[in-house]
Amino acid sequence: MKITLQTKSGQFEYDCAPGETILSAGLRHGITLPYECATGTCGTCRCRVMQGDALMGWQEAPGAARLKREKGDCLMCQTVVSSDALIRVASQNVLGAFPRGHVPAHCNGAIANCRKLTHDVMQFDVMIDQPMSFDAGQFVTLAVAGVTGPRAYSMVNFQQATDRLTFVVKRSAGGAFSDWLFDTDVAGATLKVFGPLGAATFYPDEAKNIICIGGGSGIAGMMSIIERACQENYFNDHKGHVFFGVRTLKDCFYMAELSEYVTCAGPNLSVTVALSDEDTGLATHPDFDNLKLDTGFVHEAASRAMTGKFDNMVGYVAGPPPMVDAALRVLIAEGKLPPADIRYDKFS
Amino acid sequence: MSWRRICAADSVALNSLKKFEVDGIPVVVANYGDGFRVFPPICPHMEEPLEESGLIEGKVLTCTKHLWQWNLATCQMEGTETEKLMHFYDVKQEGDDLLAFIKSEHIYEFDEEDEMDDDDFFNS
Ligand SMILES: Cc1cc2nc3c(=O)[nH]c(=O)nc-3n(C[C@H](O)[C@H](O)[C@H](O)COP(=O)(O)OP(=O)(O)OC[C@H]3O[C@@H](n4cnc5c(N)ncnc54)[C@H](O)[C@@H]3O)c2cc1C
Ligand code: FES
Ligand code: FES
Numbered sequence: 107m108k109i110t111l112q113t114k115s116g117q118f119e120y121d122c123a124p125g126e127t128i129l130s131a132g133l134r135h136g137i138t139l140p141y142e143c144a145t146g147t148c149g150t151c152r153c154r155v156m157q158g159d160a161l162m163g164w165q166e167a168p169g170a171a172r173l174k175r176e177k178g179d180c181l182m183c184q185t186v187v188s189s190d191a192l193i194r195v196a197s198q199n200v201l202g203a204f205p206r207g208h209v210p211a212h213c214n215g216a217i218a219n220c221r222k223l224t225h226d227v228m229q230f231d232v233m234i235d236q237p238m239s240f241d242a243g244q245f246v247t248l249a250v251a252g253v254t255g256p257r258a259y260s261m262v263n264f265q266q267a268t269d270r271l272t273f274v275v276k277r278s279a280g281g282a283f284s285d286w287l288f289d290t291d292v293a294g295a296t297l298k299v300f301g302p303l304g305a306a307t308f309y310p311d312e313a314k315n316i317i318c319i320g321g322g323s324g325i326a327g328m329m330s331i332i333e334r335a336c337q338e339n340y341f342n343d344h345k346g347h348v349f350f351g352v353r354t355l356k357d358c359f360y361m362a363e364l365s366e367y368v369t370c371a372g373p374n375l376s377v378t379v380a381l382s383d384e385d386t387g388l389a390t391h392p393d394f395d396n397l398k399l400d401t402g403f404v405h406e407a408a409s410r411a412m413t414g415k416f417d418n419m420v421g422y423v424a425g426p427p428p429m430v431d432a433a434l435r436v437l438i439a440e441g442k443l444p445p446a447d448i449r450y451d452k453f454s
Numbered sequence: 455m456s457w458r459r460i461c462a463a464d465s466v467a468l469n470s471l472k473k474f475e476v477d478g479i480p481v482v483v484a485n486y487g488d489g490f491r492v493f494p495p496i497c498p499h500m501e502e503p504l505e506e507s508g509l510i511e512g513k514v515l516t517c518t519k520h521l522w523q524w525n526l527a528t529c530q531m532e533g534t535e536t537e538k539l540m541h542f543y544d545v546k547q548e549g550d551d552l553l554a555f556i557k558s559e560h561i562y563e564f565d566e567e568d569e570m571d572d573d574d575f576f577n578s
Contacts, residue, residue: 149500150520172501198537434518439511445521445533 108190111137112156113200122187126212128153128160129182130300136209138201143169144183144247144303145258147454151182158191164255168454184255206309208239208302215248215271215299217292223359226277227323228287229262234299237267242308242334243327243422243449246271246301250286256300257283260327260424260451264334271299274359276323306422306449310338314420314447315345319408319433321425324453325350325360328422332367332375341371347412348377351404351429354384355392365394380407405432409440416441423450456557460492463552471515473505479559481543483552486513486526492545492554497522498538498562515540538562 109128111118122131129151132139141151146167155178162170162180173179182193215232222228232248240246242264247256263272277284286292308316308331316335318328328348335341352358364377378398379391391397400407404425421437423430430452437443458476466472466485473482473495482495482504497504502519509516513527523532524540531539541562544555 431518434521435509438509438516438518438521442511445516445523445535448521 107187109187110190110192111139111200112192112194114196114198115200116202118200118202122191124188125186127183128185128187128191128193130210130212132182133210133303134212136203138199138204139182140195140197140199141183141303143258143452143454144300145256146170146181146184148452149173149181152179152195153182153185154178154194154196155180155185156192156194158187158193159189160185160187160191160193207241207244207307210246210301210303211236211238213238213299215297217295217297220293223274224357226288227274227357227359228277229272229274229359230287230292232271232273232297232299234269234271237269238271238299238302239266239268240302242330243306244302244304244330245327245451246299246303248273248283249298249300250283250295253282253286256298258303258451258453260304260323260330261302262326262329264330264337274323274326274329304451306424306451308334308420308422310335310340312420313344314418315347316420316422317347317349317408317412317416317437317441318422319349319351319404319425319436320423321351321404321429322357322453324423324425324429324451327424327451329360329363331422332364332371335375336367336370341374344374345415346371346375347408347415348375349380349404349408349411350377351380351382351407351425353382355381355386358391361391361394361397365391365396368396376411378407378411380404403432404429405436408433409436412436412441416443419443420447421449423448425453427452427454457546457553457555460552460554462550463490463547464550466490466552469510471505471508471510473503476554476556479556481554481556482508484508484510484515484526486510486515488513488527490545490547490552491515491526491529492543492552492556493540494560494562496562498540 107122120135142148149169162185164184213234213236215234218231220230245260249256259273380400385401423433466483480495484491497517507519516523522536541560
């Protein structure tokens with residue numbers, strides 16, 4: 107099927123495979139369609155279908171709440187077409203080619219190396235049948251038979267042209283993908299992968315100091331960023347400040363990995379773990395004395411530690427939406443960071 | 455006369471936003487230090503309620519939903535993300551009162567004569 111796309115920055119045409127969303131089809135042709143979550147929650151990918159037969163799969167998607175359905179508005183990440191279609195996107199920033207980064211693609215994957223990190227956090231690899239290159243901080247969508255709709259997960263590892271993507275997932279009570287992952291034997295299970303996606307990316311050539319504020323599994327993409335930075339000795343001449351929020355000491359994960367990063371990077375990298383529900387009275391992690399401990403919400407810990415240190419900084423934020431909003435406020439009001447230097451993913 | 459009293463000027467703290475309803479018309483008042491701005495209560499991007507999503511820092515209003523920004527001193531767009539102007543009602547202070555000139559409620563294009571329906575829109 108052919109999609110004709112009208113935007114404020116010009117008209118584009120691209121092919122859409124049967125069953126493929128108009129968002130995925132556009133992105134894999136290198137068209138910079140607007141999106142954030144790629145999974146129906148944020149509403150950023152809205153478009154208007156002017157002609158053609160289009161069906162929005164997930165009618166109750168939270169991102170669809172403010173759509174004008176009677177006018178043909180729908181979410182591109184949830185919509186498939188059954189004929190050629192003419193659609194409009196009211197953005198001035200749609201380009202026909204990615205200015206930077208990797209054009210996403212579909213591939214197949216199989217789960218391997220599942221490892222439970224805490225009672226409700228699981229790490230696993232997805233071995234993919236076509237090598238993928240991605241930027242540190244990006245995510246893919248994973249779709250598995252029996253769970254309706256794809257889910258977005260950020261890569262923890264950082265490698266080029268790799269056949270292995272590593273993820274860390276925090277169990278969400280009653281969540282369909284969570285239940286499947288935690289309650290069944292998923293080793294070897296096959297899934298459909300689409301990516302890489304997302305703009306919360308780290309590019310060493312920007313030559314900025316970095317601050318990462320992550321809540322729970324929001325640390326995922328930041329692990330990839332720190333991994334890349336360490337691989338390239340970035341902390342030799344740039345500072346890195348990582349703030350990782352969890353509830354209690356027993357909810358901590360990646361402590362050994364983070365400690366190892368601090369050892370490799372030297373004094374320019376600091377990692378603070380903020381415990382929201384436990385006051386240990388300790389200044390450092392009981393098992394890793396190069397990881398600082400703080401009590402309270404992670405954005406508060408960042409605010410306390412960062413006063414006067416926001417020089418030449420790019421900020422990364424990921425985690426549950428209220429945590430992300432609070433951290434964005436710290437970066438804007440206290441850090442005075444401009445939007446171009448703030449990159450975030452809301453795990454809604 | 456469409457000058458309407460919105461509130462007492464001292465009821466909106468420095469660098470904060472507060473929502474009011476004047477003759478059935480919802481508005482948000484922003485105190486940015488050098489003065490006040492009065493505008494419709496929703497973000498021109500995706501209708502986020504600005505009294506919750508808005509943040510004022512250094513005379514710049516940011517909608518923290520997607521980081522669109524407007525300079526409250528100049529009323530112009532700021533930052534790299536912003537694609538639409540904010541609608542500002544004229545405002546003046548009389549004694550302790552803050553007044554805004556509101557002929558009728560301003561509705562952004564996405565709500566009424568929709569820009570997406572305008573055939574010239576995408577060519578302009
Ligand atoms: C950019 C991004 C990156 C993320 N990275 C991570 C990460 O690294 N680690 C992590 O743990 N979490 C991450 N998340 C959150 C993750 O995508 C899931 O929302 C979370 O794991 C809960 O999934 P669930 O299936 O258990 O819960 P559920 O409540 O069953 O589903 C949650 C999400 O699945 C989608 N969904 C639900 N029902 C449908 C349906 N009928 N049709 C279509 N879609 C549906 C929606 O997006 C919904 O928000 C990320 C989210 C985003 C947006
Ligand atoms: S990108 Fe489609 S709703 Fe978020
Ligand atoms: S809704 Fe305000 S910036 Fe998007």
